[in-house]
Amino acid sequence: MPFNSEQPLSYEALLGMVADQRGWNPDQAKTVDSFRYNVGNHESINIPTARQTTGGPGRGKYQYEIFGDGGSGASTTAVNRLKNYFKRNDMDLSLLPETDREYLFSEDPDFSQVSEGTQDMLFLLDKVESPNAALGALISGDIDEATAWADWHWGGKDEKERTAKMKRYNDLMAQRKAEAKAAELQKLTSKPLSGGERII
Numbered sequence: 001m002p003f004n005s006e007q008p009l010s011y012e013a014l015l016g017m018v019a020d021q022r023g024w025n026p027d028q029a030k031t032v033d034s035f036r037y038n039v040g041n042h043e044s045i046n047i048p049t050a051r052q053t054t055g056g057p058g059r060g061k062y063q064y065e066i067f068g069d070g071g072s073g074a075s076t077t078a079v080n081r082l083k084n085y086f087k088r089n090d091m092d093l094s095l096l097p098e099t100d101r102e103y104l105f106s107e108d109p110d111f112s113q114v115s116e117g118t119q120d121m122l123f124l125l126d127k128v129e130s131p132n133a134a135l136g137a138l139i140s141g142d143i144d145e146a147t148a149w150a151d152w153h154w155g156g157k158d159e160k161e162r163t164a165k166m167k168r169y170n171d172l173m174a175q176r177k178a179e180a181k182a183a184e185l186q187k188l189t190s191k192p193l194s195g196g197e198r199i200i
Contacts, residue, residue: 009095011120017089018128028139035138036123039149041176042169048116060111061119062153067108072155075109078122081129096121127152146170 019029037046043063044050052058057071064078065071082104086093093101096118103113111119127133133152137143143151146166156162 008097008117009091009121011117011124014121015124018124022135024139031139032124032127032135035145035148036120038145038169038173038176039123039153042149042172043153048114048119049112051112060114061116062111062123064111064122066110073108075111078111078126079104079109082122082125085125085129145173 015029015033018024019026019032024032040046040061043058044061046061048061050058050060050063052063052069055069057065057067057069059066059075064075065073066075067073083093085091086095096104097115100114100118103109103111104118111122114122127135130152133148134143138145138148146169149169150156150162150166154162154165156165
């Protein structure tokens with residue numbers, strides 16, 4: 001087993017393991033991680049305890065649907081994919097926090113009750129284990145993030161709704177990039193000069 005079972009597994013360690021297995025360099029792993037972040041931002045503004053405001057089945061940071069409230073049961077699929085990955089890599093489920101396991105292995109897992117780190121691992125392994133999520137194509141740029149989100153995570157069929165949701169996804173990505181650029185500019189312009197002055 002690659003991890004100490006006495007210490008909970010972190011998302012960062014799991015991403016590193018997946019990257020090693022798939023031969024991703026740090027920039028490629030960062031592309032996958034950025035996709036994860038942007039999906040969470042689109043689905044819930046990255047709030048781990050989020051529940052669908054309309055009373056629908058979406059739960060947690062990535063709004064995985066439960067079976068209840070007419071949902072798809074995508075949360076159960078994600079849990080099963082995590083279990084499959086752990087089993088194939090000889091990893092014990094005790095690597096997950098005990099309180100998370102109680103919710104994950106229930107009949108209809110509600111991810112809003114699960115820690116943020118475990119939700120991040122569920123998202124990653126859901127995509128790694130999915131037969132439809134071609135992460136290599138995302139890394140190479142053959143598929144853009146909005147399309148990847150729509151095909152691999154949302155999965156809706158209405159073309160008008162799909163177009164509107166993909167536009168919102170791209171708008172949020174553009175907003176995040178603009179905020180990051182502004183923060184970097186602020187950091188540069190507030191850098192102290194040798195005489196103790198600052199560029200303003």
